[in-house]
Amino acid sequence: MVETSQEIFNTMRERHSVKHYDTSHKMSREEVEQLLSAAHSAPSSWNLQHWKFLVIDDEQKKQQLLPIAYGQKQVVESSVTIAILGDLEANKNAETVYGEAVAKGALTEEIKGRLIGQIDGAYQYPQVARDEAILNASLAAMQLMLAAKAVGLDTCPMGGFDRKAFVEQFDISSRYVPVMLVVVGKAAKPAYASSRLPLGETIFWNQML
Numbered sequence: 482m483v484e485t486s487q488e489i490f491n492t493m494r495e496r497h498s499v500k501h502y503d504t505s506h507k508m509s510r511e512e513v514e515q516l517l518s519a520a521h522s523a524p525s526s527w528n529l530q531h532w533k534f535l536v537i538d539d540e541q542k543k544q545q546l547l548p549i550a551y552g553q554k555q556v557v558e559s560s561v562t563i564a565i566l567g568d569l570e571a572n573k574n575a576e577t578v579y580g581e582a583v584a585k586g587a588l589t590e591e592i593k594g595r596l597i598g599q600i601d602g603a604y605q606y607p608q609v610a611r612d613e614a615i616l617n618a619s620l621a622a623m624q625l626m627l628a629a630k631a632v633g634l635d636t637c638p639m640g641g642f643d644r645k646a647f648v649e650q651f652d653i654s655s656r657y658v659p660v661m662l663v664v665v666g667k668a669a670k671p672a673y674a675s676s677r678l679p680l681g682e683t684i685f686w687n688q689m690l
């Protein structure tokens with residue numbers, strides 16, 4: 482076994498989807514931003530950073546979210562719900578991202594132009610844009626959940642919500658696809674014990690059997 486710092490492994494093992502939260506626990510915007518800073522450090526295709534975070538901490542807005550989340554109470558009982566949105570036009574970030582890289586001397590103008598050409602080519606296909614948005618925003622969501630666990634908080638990722646109603650209620654631009662909700666807060670009850678399929682059934686070496 483390779484020697485590692487155990488902390489990250491413990492954090493991953495201890496993270497579970499908590500459904501019941503201490504309603505008296507509040508998070509400051511600074512605390513939320515600390516977690517989102519960790520989420521924002523996620524890797525992304527072409528470093529396009531396909532995520533936006535809509536933080537819902539207002540009581541009235543949480544109540545509006547409840548029926549949209551099919552009555553799942555964690556959206557009102559947790560401290561905040563963070564809607565992870567995927568950017569369907571993340572190619573528009575390329576100029577800024579690569580402009581900075583050129584300014585730092587990490588990239589030439591010529592390579593920047595070539596990369597942007599490749600990216601815009603790929604983004605002609607709506608399915609690519611959608612896949613990329615969901616794929617990359619999901620990585621940020623995972624980092625958010627681990628960061629929360631690392632500071633002693635709990636989370637629940639939620640795909641069970643009416644996306645159309647969410648977009649209408651929260652006035653989300655068609656540029657963004659709602660990927661998932663992540664509630665964050667202090668657990669009032671531990672998560673249900675979840676298990677995993679045997680690891681051996683999930684690993685293949687060199688070919689799928």
Ligand SMILES: Cc1cc2nc3c(=O)[nH]c(=O)nc-3n(C[C@H](O)[C@H](O)[C@H](O)COP(=O)(O)O)c2cc1C
Pocket residue numbers: 496497498499500553637638639640641642661672673675
């Ligand atoms: C994309 C995604 C969507 C999920 N949607 C919901 C949801 O709507 N409601 C809920 O209570 N849990 C939801 N979960 C949590 C899963 O049920 C949970 O991750 C799984 O049972 C494993 O348990 P654990 O996270 O506690 O290890 C979701 C998880 C993921 C990754």
